[in-house]
Amino acid sequence: MLTISRLAAHAGVTVRAVRHYHQIGLLPEPERGPSGYRIYDAAAVVRLIRIRTLADAGVPLARVQELLDAGPDEFARGVEEVDRHLRAEIRRLQENRRRIAGLAAGEHLALPQSVVGYLERVRALGVDERYVELERDTWIVLAAQWPQQIDEVIAHKHSELDDPDMVRLYRLLGQALDWDVDDPRVVEIADIMERQMRRALEAGEVDADDGLDDPFVDLLDEAAAEAAPMAERLREILQERGWKGWTRIERVAEP
Amino acid sequence: MLTISRLAAHAGVTVRAVRHYHQIGLLPEPERGPSGYRIYDAAAVVRLIRIRTLADAGVPLARVQELLDAGPDEFARGVEEVDRHLRAEIRRLQENRRRIAGLAAGEHLALPQSVVGYLERVRALGVDERYVELERDTWIVLAAQWPQQIDEVIAHKHSELDDPDMVRLYRLLGQALDWDVDDPRVVEIADIMERQMRRALEAGEVDADDGLDDPFVDLLDEAAAEAAPMAERLREILQERGWKGWTRIERVAEP
DNA sequence: CTTGACCTTGACGCAGCGTCAACCCCGACA
DNA sequence: TGTCGGGGTTGACGCTGCGTCAAGGTCAAG
Structure with a gap:
């Protein structure tokens, strides 16, 4: 018993x-x-x-x-x-273990290895840490949106960084976080961006059907813009020249 | 928003x-x-x-x-x-997957592979299925008790089955489930058991310090005994000859 | 003006137990 | 014989991470 x-x-x-x-x-x-x-x-x-x-x-x-x-x-x-x-x-x-593995390396969570590598390269260029964090947050959202295609997208971003013009753009953007609303250097940023956008458009790299809905793209743009006072001025300049968008490039009017 | x-x-x-x-x-x-x-x-x-x-x-x-x-x-x-x-x-x-793997083969749950193999061998000898199930249940409990040593114990049981005397014992036990309380054939079972017990004792195979507590051993014996009417008579005979125990052999008196 | 798809708070339900609480029982020791 | 420590008993609430009503207010479209 x-x-x-x-x-x-x-x-x-x-x-x-x-x-x-x-x-x-x-x-x-x-x-x-x-x-x-x-x-x-x-x-x-x-x-x-x-x-x-x-x-x-x-x-x-x-x-x-x-x-x-x-x-x-x-x-x-x-x-x-x-x-x-x-x-x-x-x-x-x-x-899950694979996903977790990336962050142990220091990057703050929820990113695939490829994106972590990309951010590290950007950081190594001397771009302001705050700007890297802004990018990072955008990538977290994008990676959640396109879990399949993210590696491909990042590979393309890597190739963009081979262009010194693009590197200069990143560095300027990092500095621009501290600029005044009406800092004249914003024009240089606009110039580079216009060159790059035009190039991307001609190379057929712009994909309107990317799986993101418009309001969401606007939201990401808005979030990015909130971080720097000069962002609004930059947007205006680009709009005058017939461009729109940040997260996603759009040609709205011929100059 | x-x-x-x-x-x-x-x-x-x-x-x-x-x-x-x-x-x-x-x-x-x-x-x-x-x-x-x-x-x-x-x-x-x-x-x-x-x-x-x-x-x-x-x-x-x-x-x-x-x-x-x-x-x-x-x-x-x-x-x-x-x-x-x-x-x-x-x-x-x-x-857990390894543990589950064994039962997919048909044996009814919670047994390591080694025990499943042993039971299959017993079944193949033509021993009554009901008796095999009785053994199986005892092994489930024993396997839970000694997760480490169970394979070794089973290896030893396998070697016991090489003895035709032991095979005969199993077959008789299977048949004995249907015997009457006073069936005279019980004596043959007692004879074989005594031979085997004596052999085990002389070979030093009996280990009193097996990690089971006495009341628990009694419980297992009792459960086994409940299955067949002749069990009580068998117990008496063996006791007269100075033996005790089923799950664990014990020598209680010299003849 | 009506739909139908959204939004709100509030509440109960679920698994698989852990953890009191308040009480009874059993065996051993003084 | 009392008592003491370690059992046992039922009953009830707590925990996680939400799912799932219920009973309403809102929004955009037709």
């Missing part, structure tokens, strides 16, 4: 768990002794061990119930399903 | 989850429009994606809070810990 705590110990579970299994009918209530104590036999140990084996594998207790009370064929099918579930779960965790 | 459902969609979570994060202070409550609607900006999307990245990795929300609001060093340490946790979880699931 076993008391509840000895039963639990033999099966490697807690007393509370055993009582819970009684409550939900997973383990039948045993006879009681004259004192009201539950009195178990060896069969209860066996059943309890089976329950734990399935439960440890992540099977919900309700399903455990079904499986243990089912015939051998239904049971076999259930076990196969459990194994599929385990495999899927393992894959999910491994995927 | 984003409404809650568009925010949720951009980050790949449910509206309910976003509200939950507000409730627990994980995501700050944004401004409200004149209608009382929440109005989000791009920063909220970024924060929300970060939250999900950590939460998907199994980090409890309270810990997510701490990590996101911590400095980069504390953050790095936290991420490393998360990775350790992920690795441990993956190992646990893989271990």
